[in-house]
Amino acid sequence: MKQQRESRVHERYLRHSKKFPNVWCAGCGIGIVLGAIIRAVDALQLDKNDVAMISGIGCTGRMPVYVDFNTMHTTHGRALAFATGLKMVRPDMKIIVVMGDGDALAIGGNHFIHAARRNIGLTAIVVNNATYGMTGGQYSPTTPLGARAATAPYGHIEHPFPIAELAVTAGASYVARSTVYHVIELEKFIAQAIQKDGFALVEAVSYCHTTLGRINRWGRAPDMMRRLKEQSVTVRQAEKMSANDLKGKIVRGVLTDRQDMIEYTKLYDQIIERAQEEVG
Amino acid sequence: MMAAQYQVRLAGTGGQGAILAGILLAEAAIRDGKNVTQTQSYGPEARGGASRSEVVISDGEIYYPKVLQADITLCMSQEACDRYGGERSRSGLLILDSDHVSRAPTTMAVRVPLTSLAKQVTGREITANVVGLGVLVGLTGIVSREAMEEAVRARAPRGTAEMNLKALRAGFEAAERVRSGGA
Amino acid sequence: MTTNANPSDETNGVLMQGDEACAEGAIAAGCRFFAGYPITPATEIAEVLSRRLPQVGGKFIQMEDEIGSIAAVIGASVGGAKAMTATSGPGFSLMQENIGYAAMAEIPCVIVDVQRLGPSTGRPTSPSQGDVMQARWGTHGDHPIIALSPSSVRETFDLTVRAFNFAERYRTPVILLMDEVIGHMRERIVLPDPDTIELVERAGTTVPPEWYKPYENFPLDVPPLVPFGEGYRYHITGLHHDERGYPTNRLDEVRPWLERVFRKIESSISDIMIYEEDEVQDADTLVIAYGVTARAARQAVEQARQHGHKVGLIKLSTIWPFPEEVVERAADRLHRVIVPELNRGQLALEVERVVGRHKVRRVNRADGSILSPDDILDAIKEWSR
Numbered sequence: 001m002k003q004q005r006e007s008r009v010h011e012r013y014l015r016h017s018k019k020f021p022n023v024w025c026a027g028c029g030i031g032i033v034l035g036a037i038i039r040a041v042d043a044l045q046l047d048k049n050d051v052a053m054i055s056g057i058g059c060t061g062r063m064p065v066y067v068d069f070n071t072m073h074t075t076h077g078r079a080l081a082f083a084t085g086l087k088m089v090r091p092d093m094k095i096i097v098v099m100g101d102g103d104a105l106a107i108g109g110n111h112f113i114h115a116a117r118r119n120i121g122l123t124a125i126v127v128n129n130a131t132y133g134m135t136g137g138q139y140s141p142t143t144p145l146g147a148r149a150a151t152a153p154y155g156h157i158e159h160p161f162p163i164a165e166l167a168v169t170a171g172a173s174y175v176a177r178s179t180v181y182h183v184i185e186l187e188k189f190i191a192q193a194i195q196k197d198g199f200a201l202v203e204a205v206s207y208c209h210t211t212l213g214r215i216n217r218w219g220r221a222p223d224m225m226r227r228l229k230e231q232s233v234t235v236r237q238a239e240k241m242s243a244n245d246l247k248g249k250i251v252r253g254v255l256t257d258r259q260d261m262i263e264y265t266k267l268y269d270q271i272i273e274r275a276q277e278e279v280g
Numbered sequence: 281m282m283a284a285q286y287q288v289r290l291a292g293t294g295g296q297g298a299i300l301a302g303i304l305l306a307e308a309a310i311r312d313g314k315n316v317t318q319t320q321s322y323g324p325e326a327r328g329g330a331s332r333s334e335v336v337i338s339d340g341e342i343y344y345p346k347v348l349q350a351d352i353t354l355c356m357s358q359e360a361c362d363r364y365g366g367e368r369s370r371s372g373l374l375i376l377d378s379d380h381v382s383r384a385p386t387t388m389a390v391r392v393p394l395t396s397l398a399k400q401v402t403g404r405e406i407t408a409n410v411v412g413l414g415v416l417v418g419l420t421g422i423v424s425r426e427a428m429e430e431a432v433r434a435r436a437p438r439g440t441a442e443m444n445l446k447a448l449r450a451g452f453e454a455a456e457r458v459r460s461g462g463a
Numbered sequence: 464m465t466t467n468a469n470p471s472d473e474t475n476g477v478l479m480q481g482d483e484a485c486a487e488g489a490i491a492a493g494c495r496f497f498a499g500y501p502i503t504p505a506t507e508i509a510e511v512l513s514r515r516l517p518q519v520g521g522k523f524i525q526m527e528d529e530i531g532s533i534a535a536v537i538g539a540s541v542g543g544a545k546a547m548t549a550t551s552g553p554g555f556s557l558m559q560e561n562i563g564y565a566a567m568a569e570i571p572c573v574i575v576d577v578q579r580l581g582p583s584t585g586r587p588t589s590p591s592q593g594d595v596m597q598a599r600w601g602t603h604g605d606h607p608i609i610a611l612s613p614s615s616v617r618e619t620f621d622l623t624v625r626a627f628n629f630a631e632r633y634r635t636p637v638i639l640l641m642d643e644v645i646g647h648m649r650e651r652i653v654l655p656d657p658d659t660i661e662l663v664e665r666a667g668t669t670v671p672p673e674w675y676k677p678y679e680n681f682p683l684d685v686p687p688l689v690p691f692g693e694g695y696r697y698h699i700t701g702l703h704h705d706e707r708g709y710p711t712n713r714l715d716e717v718r719p720w721l722e723r724v725f726r727k728i729e730s731s732i733s734d735i736m737i738y739e740e741d742e743v744q745d746a747d748t749l750v751i752a753y754g755v756t757a758r759a760a761r762q763a764v765e766q767a768r769q770h771g772h773k774v775g776l777i778k779l780s781t782i783w784p785f786p787e788e789v790v791e792r793a794a795d796r797l798h799r800v801i802v803p804e805l806n807r808g809q810l811a812l813e814v815e816r817v818v819g820r821h822k823v824r825r826v827n828r829a830d831g832s833i834l835s836p837d838d839i840l841d842a843i844k845e846w847s848r
Contacts, residue, residue, distance in 0.1 A: 085538025275517035
């Protein structure tokens with residue numbers, strides 16, 4: 001039964017007026033993340049009218065156009081800032097912000113940490129493929145040290161950003177990480193993130209076989225998918241591992257789920273009350 | 281034909297309250313039914329540095345909002361006096377805080393120890409700007425004393441109205457002494 | 464003592480700062496969202512609105528930078544709020560990409576730029592009119608824009624209201640070009656009765672959601688923008704798009720959009736043009752000025768008239784689109800046009816384009832000081848010899 005439902009659920013959320021196929025390469029992980037988002041929204045029985053999907057620029061930035069929500073494809077790096085304005089005006093909306101690693105952590109890094117710090121009620125989903133896929137495989141803030149990229153022909157000399165850990169430190173209410181291989185888990189985390197009142201981040205580790213994979217001879221899409229499976233460990237497993245053993249591993253699971261913080265627009269409602277009391 | 285217009289410049293060191301004095305004078309002018317503009321210039325410092333406030337008061341419309349030639353200049357620091365003391369019009373009035381200004385470009389300046397007067401009557405040197413306003417208004421009548429008092433009362437932070445009015449009246453009295461030849 | 468506005472006698476008016484009048488004008492216009500980042504000389508606008516907006520149920524946020532500020536403003540506008548940001552030159556430069564986004568996606572918003580001396584950090588507390596061309600062409604690509612420039616505290620209030628009205632009526636970003644003098648100046652003003660202020664609200668739609676096209680080639684050229692969350696699910700993008708908002712590369716979809724967005728402004732020039740003419744009927748010399756410079760110009764013109772010079776003044780409140788017809792009409796009868804500006808000659812380029820270079824005399828200052836009436840009077844006298 002569940003299988004049958006799945007094949008239809010996407011149809012109810014995709015825009016039929018928008019001509020397919022999509023822009024993503026065959027074998028790309030971004031579609032898997034989109035599928036997980038759709039199933040999470042469906043499982044939560046949200047009204048499409050109350051859901052907004054906002055993106056920046058890049059391969060992941062093209063995600064909103066395909067779904068039948070209130071959708072907005074903004075400028076590079078700024079999706080969270082656009083979403084902040086929308087959330088303040090429409091606090092009851094569920095706003096899902098989808099970004100790539102370059103979008104969220106390089107050009108949009110400042111907005112990323114401040115949206116988390118404010119604990120504004122947005123669901124941020126970062127599809128981390130460790131590169132700029134759309135422009136051809138240049139190194140991004142999460143490209144592994146030593147990897148080759150279109151702009152690192154001699155090997156990459158910068159350290160990658162740990163996206164999820166950064167969000168924890170910056171003050172997010174909910175932070176989880178999974179991969180596009182662990183689809184069921186990813187869908188569960190996304191649903192939890194959407195339900196969270198404050199700022200919630202899900203890092204969806206993916207890959208780009210077309211650019212970074214090709215440049216580094218990491219194989220084709222199935223090979224890279226297999227690497228996600230082999231390289232990942234759960235939070236619980238990671239607790240028992242040494243720092244050395246953890247090198248190059250993807251730690252999956254819920255990194256934080258705080259209950260002690262009030263969401264930003266709810267705090268602002270208190271400001272309004274205070275201001276209006278003052279003027280009488 | 282342009283209506284009668286008075287140009288006032290208030291200058292001192294940042295933190296002395298020259299800009300606030302300009303605002304108070306402008307608000308008094310409004311209470312007298314006049315048109316008024318108040319502009320300012322200051323450095324990047326919140327305290328210290330040169331600070332200048334300009335007020336144009338007119339019965340008619342004010343086009344150019346800044347002082348072109350001051351009819352009245354109040355200088356609360358030596359630096360302000362060096363800069364603006366000589367710039368006033370020939371017939372203009374120059375008022376100096378003699379506690380801070382020792383050299384002036386003219387012997388015609390009115391010298392009043394604004395800071396020590398402020399300390400004397402309110403115990404707070406910070407009210408020297410209001411004492412200065414009192415002297416300025418007392419000597420020139422550019423706005424009515426009543427309007428000046430009302431403006432000070434309206435803007436004074438809670439609980440400081442009386443203190444500031446004391447400072448203002450001390451300025452009025454100092455102006456009377458200047459008029460009668462003493463200082 | 465505080466420096467907050469303190470209303471005095473109501474009939475006499477109040478002493479109000481230009482930045483504050485901008486904030487109050489925004490409230491009066493129905494602005495209910497502001498996002499900004501502190502910068503001299505525009506900070507007072509943010510400070511006033513952080514206090515005033517929650518009083519009227521609106522919202523204020525200080526963002527992490529100016530790029531985020533304009534982004535949040537556009538997001539709020541998409542949510543249905545009248546929204547504004549305020550900045551100065553450096554921040555205005557940072558906002559340019561997203562101003563282009565608002566023009567492309569046709570999202571109403573107001574951007575206030577209290578001009579200070581540039582380029583770069585320049586002199587933060589010194590006035591300038593150096594952002595005239597940036598207001599027109601600061602973002603990449605061809606797009607229409609509306610920019611207004613006030614020359615008094617009261618006009619700052621009025622033009623802020625007009626800026627919101629234009630933004631909503633034409634679905635466009637509108638730029639309010641103030642300058643440091645007007646922003647920081649305090650002046651006696653009498654505010655209008657709120658009931659007498661004409662307000663434009665965002666047009667709604669009567670069509671059902673499945674028929675709604677946010678970028679439809681509408682007869683009036685401005686298709687209604689339905690806020691997110693009201694049952695009309697559609698797509699907004701900075702890519703060239705079709706009538707439904709979906710990205711397109713088709714020339715037959717890109718071209719009509721481009722034509723429509725220019726037409727929506729150009730066909731409404733008479734509504735958008737705000738200017739004042741003074742003593743132009745018999746004038747052989749004309750001064751064209753805006754912002755704080757228009758005040759010096761007015762005094763200069765009055766003094767010149769007293770000396771027998773036949774000189775008139777056009778004070779422009781609408782700078783962009785450039786009021787070609789107004790200038791052309793006046794210039795036909797004139798021998799000379801003087802354009803005083805606090806820059807090296809920016810709007811003068813437009814005047815020269817319309818009336819011819821040989822007729823135009825620029826009077827410029829771009830060092831942080833302002834032009835005095837004498838500076839302009841000298842130019843009038845020099846040319847009348």
